[in-house]
Amino acid sequence: MLSIRNLKASIEGNHILKGINLEIHPGEVHAIMGPNGSGKSTLAHILAGKEGYIVEDGEVIFEGKNLLELAPEERAREGVFLAFQYPIEIPGVSNTTFLKTALNEIRKHRGLSELDAMDFLTLVRKRMKLVDMDPSLLGRPVNEGFSGGEKKRNEILQMAVLEPRLAILDETDSGLDIDALKTVANGVNSLKNKDNATLVVTHYQRLLDYLVPDYVHVLFDGRIVESGDKTLALELERKGYDWIKTKAGDSK
Amino acid sequence: MIKTDPESAAFCQHLHPLFHDQSSHIRNFRQQSLEMLQSSPFPALKHEEWKYTDLSELAKQLPVSPVLSDFQNLSVNDVYPYSFNQMKSHVMVFVNGHFTPQLSNINKLGRNIVAENLFSAAKRNPEDIKLYLGKADKKGNDYFSYLNGAFFTDGAYIRIPDNYQSEIPIHLLFLTKGNGELRYSAARNLIIMGKNSSVTLVETYGSLDDRPVLTNSVTEVFNGENSLLRHHILQLQNERSHYFGSTNITIPANSRYQNTWVSLGSKISRNDVDAALTGAGSYCQLYGLYAGRHDQLMDNRTVISHRSPHATSNQVYKGILDGFSRGIFNGKILVEQKAQKTEAHQLNRSLILSDKAHADSKPQLKIFADDVKCSHGATVGQLDKNAMFYLQSRGVSKEIARSMLTFAFANDVVDSIILGPVRFYLYKKLFNRFGRDWGSEEDFESLYKQEE
Amino acid sequence: MGKDREHIDSLTQKEYEYGFITDIEMDMAPKGLNEDIIRFISAKKDEPDSMLRWRLKAYRYWLNMKEPTWAFVTYPPIDYQNIYYYAAPKKKEGPKSLDEVDPEILATFDKLGIPLEEREALAGVAVDAVMDSVSVATTFRKKLQELGIIFLPISEAIREHPDLIKKYLGSVVPPTDNFFAALNSAVFTDGTFVYVPKGIRCPMELSTYFRINAANTGQFERTLIVADEGSYVSYLEGCTAPMRDENQLHAAVVELIALDGAEIKYSTVQNWYAGDKNGKGGIYNFVTKRGVCHNHSKISWAQVETGSAITWKYPSLILRGDNSAGEFHSVALTNNRQQADTGTKMVHLGKNTRSTIISKGISAGYSNNSYRGLVKIGPGADNAKNYSQCDSLLIGDRCGAHTFPYLEVDNPTANVEHEATTSKISEDQLFYCNQRGIGTEEAIGVIINGYAREVFKRLPMEFAVEAQKLLTVSLEGSVG
Ligand SMILES: Nc1ncnc2c1ncn2[C@@H]1O[C@H](COP(=O)(O)OP(=O)(O)OP(=O)(O)O)[C@@H](O)[C@H]1O
Ligand SMILES: [Mg+2]
Secondary structure, rough: OOEEEEEEEOOOOOEEEEEEEEEEEEEEEEEOOOOOOOOOOHHHHHHHHOEEEEEEEEEEEEEEHHHHHHOOHHHHOOOOEEOOOOOOOOEEEEHHHHHHHHHHHHHOOOOOOOOOHHHHHHHHHHHHHOOOOOHHHHEEEOOOOOOHHHHHHHHHHHHHOOOOEEEEEEOOOOOHHHHHHHHHHHHHHHOOOOOEEEEEEEEOHHHHHHHHOOEEEEEEEOOEEEOHHHHHHHHHHOOOOOOHHHHHHHHH | OOOHHHHHHOOOOOOOOOOOOOHHHHHHHHHHHHHHHHHOOOOOOHHHHHHOOOHHHHHHOOOOOHHHHHHOOOOHHHHHOOOOOOOEEEEEEOOOOOEEEEOOOOOOOOOOOOOEEEEHHHHHHHHHHHHHOOOOOOOOOOOHHHHHHHHHHOOOEEOOOOOEEEEEEEEEEEEOOOOOOOEEEEEHHHEEEEOOEEEEEEEEEEEEEOOOOOEEEEEEEOOOOEEEEEEEEEOOOOOEEEEEEEEEEOOOOOOOOEEEEOOOOOOEEEEEEEEEOOOOOOOEEEEEEEOOOOOOOOEEEEEEEEEOOEEEEEEEEEEOOOOOOOEEEEEEEOOOOOOOOEEEEEEEEEEEEOOOEEEEEEEEEEEOOOOOOOOOEEEEEOOOOHHHHHHHHOOOHHHHHHHHHHHHHHHHHOOOOHHHHHHHHHHHHHHEEEEEHHHHHHHHHHHHHOOO | HHHHHHHHHHHHHHOOOOOOOOOOOEEEEEEEEOHHHHHHHHHHHHOOOHHHHHHHHHHHHHHHOOOOOOOOOOOOOOOHHHHOOOOOOOOOOOOHHHHOOOHHHHHHHHHHHOOOOOHHHHHHHEEEEEEEEEEEEEEOHHHHHOOOOOEEEEHHHHHHOOOHHHHHHHOOOOOOOOOHHHHHHOOEEEEEEEEOOOOOOOOOEEEEEEEEOOEEEOOOEEEEEEEOOOOOEEEEEEEEOOOOOOEEHHHOOEEEEOOOOOEEEEEEEEOOOOOOOOOOOOOEEEEEEEEEOOOOOOEEEEEEOOOEEEEOOOEEEOOOOOOOOEEEEEEEEHHHOOOOEEEEEEEEEEOEEEEEEEEEEEEOOOOOEEEEEEEOOOOOOOOOOOEEEEEEEEEOOOOEEEEEEEEEOOOOEEEEEEEEEEOOOOOOHHHHHHHHOOOOOHHHHHHHHOOOHHEEOOOOOOHHHHHHHHHHHOOOOOOO
């Protein structure tokens, strides 16, 4: 489904990604862990098409298409979804209008009929239960004045409504209390099927207890320096990143 | 001897007070205003406060005071479009500055509230008129303020008692009716708040036809200690009319005043807001939206004077300029020497949508106290890049994202209006201007109704 | 805070460091201004006829102009007939080297620390020192000549390079531009001319120290810098003046022209006598500075203004060429009764033009400090960008800080952003410093210099050091 080959990228002259290789197949859950500043969000942003990054080398193929050539909205319509680490506030745009517009654009692209306001609201209400979101948030402007946790739930709500093929969750767990963490993880799990895939970026093993990964990768200094199964996450939790750093240093 | 400015004198030759003033206070006030008016020059581009607003075309016309027939044969249907879908409110309707009780609805007001026309109040409450008339209007040297003072044809007098809290807003509706000439419509309003009270006041300026009218209103607001006044002003006149309105507010200790100004109408409009924070703990919030198209000119001038320590003010004015329109923001924050611990912020943002539109911004800080936190910002330019990306990353096309964000840019100000029906009315107007790229009006309505 | 009050007092009572008077014989025109005086000046300067006509035209225009009143400054009316318009050190012959320069003048420069001697010259500074309107020494002229760079007193340039003068003098600031520019055009006595030929990078900072020295002498400098295509030049202007009781008028005009691909840096440290603590005396500094940028060119203004009783000064740029860029970095400090109304104008006419404005105002004592700026984006200036930041710092509760920006945008693709803040020195920052063992006075110095750092960074090294010193000296202990 997604294949990243030797991806090198920089921003404002700083080399951040230094050769990323990653294969994701339908039905899989991948977790990326790594110390602060190692380039996790950068990778996520590049996959979603944020401007400002310069891809210097490598390629990203998504469902047979060269992802890097597509505009951000085209990627979204193809099924790439990024739950942002720091979701932006958009004053004046209500959650409902925003989400309805997005959904209909994606549906159009998939050859489905557009939903009218009533059908849309019915769908959204159903999905809100999934993430246990306060219905009053729906009428408010996108993320404006939302608490950290509310923003994260809102991201997952959008994901639940838009039904992406590849969901990238950038530290969706940070800022969530324990109950919310479970709810969000359950939400993600219930959306999982054999055709879609999930890439979670996280610092904590806790999320992975609920959202069990098939693969765990460690990103360090712009490279994936270690991959394994879910036990790798446990090992990291126990030992920290130092041994990875040493190992990465040795292999250089 | 008063030196008379010939252009000034010529401009008002067909103006006169509609009725003979019974009240000596009003008579005196008119006389003073007239004298000041005659010595004030007619506004021109060379005057700093009129730097971007060219009135030379207007100067060639002669406004004419209303006549009695203007007010006859009007029915409730005529004012329905401005009822915000029959929002529950106490309404006073003025046509060309003249109070029309048959269209108004102020019977159910509480016992201690007074809401009547200024001329009746002058009979019943002469002391108040003496005490308040012209006292919040401290803008020396302003032509249109004096013009109103000399020739206003009535206005609203609202007196809110102490300890009064009401959910039901008071709506002052100023409508214009034209004829062949440039009709002059001038109301003079006094709003006097008691202590510990809380009220929402809506002022709407609209047109009953598409003929040109020169509206020239002055509202003086005396907020009460520890009170909250929400004041929403909508300028929705037809695009052949002119609007010169000023709102002058004094905000005493611990009182809060919030003003939202939304301007969509008139060929030339000038909105003057002059607020003085006179007591500790006072708070003033000004929101403004001016959305111009065609050849509209929208001029906004605000002055916030911090005269007391420990007061806070905040201003957000936004302009969206399309077509050949011009939008002006001229805002001043003045902090007097004794006004220590002031916090004052001001923001003006404009979007230009066409290559023939203009935006001028003149945010000013004049500060004489040192222990203050003051800031202003002004931007003219594009929509927020990060917001654009967020929308696109959810599958929304660039064009639609732009239209959504333009609509949102405006909504932000409308959101500060506390009354759902008024908000909805404005959302719809703005949606029709900016949001049409991304949905039908029906869809829009059903979505927003859900939210209200 | 009693101790701090003392600091303020000790500061405000501090004598002007550079206040001393040089005694040299003067060669003067009588007081007052009329056509004869202008003829006298022109004759003294041995000017061509066309120059005299140019001056007289400016003078006649000036007679019908009104002194501007819009700035936020007040001063008693200036009697233009009570000013000497020409004063020159008597000279037998123009000095050819330092040895020929009046030793007393050299001593004065010594006290000021002007790097006029060889060792400073070796440090890379070519000094064209101006004392009361006539340049007395020029170093390094020869080396510059080899590169084709012209660096001359303007009066010599008028004689020696009439074509360049004719082409460029008044082309950016026409004599009719404003009251003070017209006056300057009529009576300017000296100043500097710089021409950098195509593709040449001027290898050293060019520097002129101005000094006002004679009682009741108006100083009317005229500076003209032309950077031809693809060239580069950095020019420093520094000023100190001796103490005087009567106010002295200074109305300079500076014109910069950056042709295609050229770059000009213009830095100023202005520390003229500001008057005593009661506002007696001090320089009136009414200056017109403006530059024009052609395609792909760039002009940067950097200024540190701590002197003068009144400053009225708006170094401006007209970004006429496509892809041209302008910068304005300013620190303006006022104390006692000083008044400063200063800022910039950025007029964007070409496509993809960019400008940045960073202004840091510091007010203390009873002073008033205003930023006044204009950013104008013309209809043809597609994708123009401007960013302005104007911060004001208040020290004590009897001064004022004011910000008057004007933004005029006539193009939908433009991006203009203005931010301004006004506050006092942060108590939190002071406390933080105190907590780390730094005394209040020192902490203020640290904070002020941090506050102005962005501007200092733009100054050439030796200037930055002097400027930093100036700020600290002017503000020691000023916290209320
Ligand atoms: N605009 C930028 N300019 C310069 N450097 C940047 C920019 N954006 C990000 N970086 C740098 O790129 C590196 C990677 O940042 P990134 O946000 O991808 O890290 P991360 O792995 O997501 O960290 P965290 O765990 O803290 O979220 C960091 O060193 C960061 O400072
Ligand atoms: Mg991150």
